[in-house]
Amino acid sequence: MIANKATTKRGKPQTKHSFYPAWCKRCGNCVAFCPVGILISDEWGYPRQVDKERCTGCGLCEMLCPDFAITVGYEKPGAVDLAHPAAAKDSPEVKQEKSDAAKAASNISPERLAPVPREEK
Amino acid sequence: MTAVHRSVVYDWLRHDKKFPHVWCPGCGLGILLGSLVRSLAQGGYDKNQVVLVSGIGCSGRLPVYVDVGSVHTTHGRALTFATGIKLAKPELKVIVVMGDGDATAIGGNHLIHAARRNLDLTAIIVNNLTYGMTGGQYSPTTPLGAKATTAPYGHSEPSFDISALTVTAGASFVARSTVYHVTQLDQMLSQAIAKKGFGVVEVLSPCHTNYGRQNRLGSQVEMMKSYKKQAVRMDRWDKLGSAEREGRFAIGVLADHERPTFWETYQGSVDRAQAIRKEG
Numbered sequence: 133m134i135a136n137k138a139t140t141k142r143g144k145p146q147t148k149h150s151f152y153p154a155w156c157k158r159c160g161n162c163v164a165f166c167p168v169g170i171l172i173s174d175e176w177g178y179p180r181q182v183d184k185e186r187c188t189g190c191g192l193c194e195m196l197c198p199d200f201a202i203t204v205g206y207e208k209p210g211a212v213d214l215a216h217p218a219a220a221k222d223s224p225e226v227k228q229e230k231s232d233a234a235k236a237a238s239n240i241s242p243e244r245l246a247p248v249p250r251e252e253k
Numbered sequence: 254m255t256a257v258h259r260s261v262v263y264d265w266l267r268h269d270k271k272f273p274h275v276w277c278p279g280c281g282l283g284i285l286l287g288s289l290v291r292s293l294a295q296g297g298y299d300k301n302q303v304v305l306v307s308g309i310g311c312s313g314r315l316p317v318y319v320d321v322g323s324v325h326t327t328h329g330r331a332l333t334f335a336t337g338i339k340l341a342k343p344e345l346k347v348i349v350v351m352g353d354g355d356a357t358a359i360g361g362n363h364l365i366h367a368a369r370r371n372l373d374l375t376a377i378i379v380n381n382l383t384y385g386m387t388g389g390q391y392s393p394t395t396p397l398g399a400k401a402t403t404a405p406y407g408h409s410e411p412s413f414d415i416s417a418l419t420v421t422a423g424a425s426f427v428a429r430s431t432v433y434h435v436t437q438l439d440q441m442l443s444q445a446i447a448k449k450g451f452g453v454v455e456v457l458s459p460c461h462t463n464y465g466r467q468n469r470l471g472s473q474v475e476m477m478k479s480y481k482k483q484a485v486r487m488d489r490w491d492k493l494g495s496a497e498r499e500g501r502f503a504i505g506v507l508a509d510h511e512r513p514t515f516w517e518t519y520q521g522s523v524d525r526a527q528a529i530r531k532e533g
Binding site: 155157160191195197200 | 273
């Protein structure tokens with residue numbers, strides 16, 4: 133029996149997810165089979181951990197990942213933390229902010245839309 | 254039994270091989286690969302003690318990714334190569350990974366005779382109910398009425414039950430599990446590898462790309478959820494009536510008994526021959 137709680141440290145499960153985006157094929161197994169439903173897909177299909185406190189550290193997402201792209205409770209070099217801002221740089225919130233900023237930048241004022249009067253010679 | 258940590262998987266993978274692997278997104282073979290590595294680490298085997306033999310098919314790619322001695326053999330003949338390796342070097346732990354077409358169609362003869370001979374091998378048969386790599390043709394395990402590329406109006410032949418076949422043929426250890434029941438799969442593989450004699454583990458794995466698409470079973474997530482609904486534990490399976498067994502299958506250890514292995518009986522005949530020679 134593989135002890136799922138082997139990752140405990142002083143009785144508290146280590147629930148830090150690490151993530152290999154380069155190995156992930158976005159199949160969605162981890163998101164579909166998380167027992168507490170704390171993994172969601174971002175708009176590209178990559179998983180993201182939304183509620184770190186509720187993670188029980190069972191490791192099912194890691195064992196059901198066919199691509200070894202997710203680890204729970206330990207880190208591999210080169211892995212990017214799911215909760216890290218670098219991994220979440222294109223999360224819906226960030227994307228909304230970016231699109232708002234782009235919209236604001238491209239907002240054309242009514243004055244500029246008005247036809248420019250031709251100068252009389 | 255001491256538990257191994259899940260991180261042992263990364264110690265056994267060949268990182269110089271091209272990861273991500275060649276299988277489709279969500280394929281159960283990746284889950285089986287992790288489970289097999291955890292079982293080998295659980296058994297305390299050294300990498301130099303283990304040989305992985307595979308045939309042709311999607312499952313034939315599996316030993317490529319594990320950092321042990323591996324042989325990628327011809328179609329259906331994985332068990333014969335494994336028999337040769339085991340008899341030449343009996344101290345090795347030989348594990349054969351086959352698909353359902355590889356094991357029961359092309360190599361069906363070798364499967365039943367390896368089970369009858371009861372050599373100390375472990376056969377992992379990945380059953381996805383179709384020929385996945387070649388485009389979804391029907392295989393001997395395709396259920397009656399299921400659609401396939403070569404059976405567009407439904408398959409007209411009944412299917413093999415791999416576990417029942419190998420139990421009847423005389424395998425020492427036969428178990429069935431699915432890639433959804435991954436912790437049980439770890440235990441079944443550990444027991445089969447530790448068992449002296451021919452051990453068979455039938456692993457049901459979704460092929461959503463070919464079988465699931467043609468039979469409208471959805472993605473691999475839906476197929477794995479259907480495994481959860483259909484699978485029945487062995488102790489409950491015995492109490493079910495024949496009507497309730499319709500569309501379901503038993504998981505767990507189906508047969509576990511002690512039989513003399515081929516190596517023991519062969520040594521017995523060698524001893525008898527030497528005794529006769531000394532007398533003469």
